[in-house]
Amino acid sequence: MSVELDLLAFGAHPDDVEIGMAGTLIKHAERGFRTGVCDLTLAELSSNGNVDIRQQEARQASDTLGLSERINLHLPDRGLSITDSHIRKIAAVIRRYKPQAVFLPYPKDRHPDHGNCTRLVEEALFSAGIRKYTVEGELPAHRVEKVYYYYINGYDHPSFSVDITAVQERKMDSLKAYKSQFTASEGGVETPLNNGYLETVEARDTMFGKEAGVRYAEGFYTKLPILMDHLLGEST
Secondary structure (H helix, E strand, O other): OOOOOOEEEEEOOOOHHHHHHHHHHHHHHHOOOOEEEEEEEOOOOOOOOOHHHHHHHHHHHHHHHOOOEEEEEEEOOOOOOOOHHHHHHHHHHHHHHOOOEEEEEOOOOOOHHHHHHHHHHHHHHHHHOOOOOOOOOOOOOOOOOEEEEEOOOOOOOOOEEEEOHHHHHHHHHHHHOOHHHHOOOOOOOOOHHHOOHHHHHHHHHHHHHHHHOOOOEEEEEOOOOOOOOOOOOOOO
8 A cells, every 4th residue: 555755756867866856865865754766768769777776776776875665667667758647647657656846857958858858757647647548547636836946867946945964974974875876897898978977066065165155055946935834933
């Protein structure tokens, strides 16, 4: 039986979510929130490693993140077309796990699958909230109120940032779990991922942190304004 999640992050491939928001996931899990990741594909077309290795790495990374659930929809790598069947599968996940907040990739990214993942999830988020929209399992409608975007390869000035200074080392451990992707190996293919990519991720977290006045932070974008009740703490 599926558990309801407080936070659900979608990615096109295993490791996408870790790159953009592993620290945020770790912090929320530590505080007792139920967190989950849904990978749309098995990344079967990756230049290095294979599906079995990538899934072993994803399980190791999930343990580091403290996830309550990790789901893989087995959609085709480089085949994330905007189709009704893909949208219904994602909508079913949203209805089954009933997350309060959903995170998805920032759409401006060099990898087309990341942008297509975002468009698919946006479609599914809308459809999942429609009462008469049907998915496998006849799950009831669920509307997600909070939708945020995390950065993978792209960068923009974030709408807000999360301080991950205390868990930055664990974030990097979750990424290092994907040895097939981020570590050059004999017989492997050189890619942007195994040629200084982790250092780039850490540098971006440092930059987001510096802008916010902390050592490390993860940045997020939101299309809607963040509503605040007041701007200063309670007076004494």
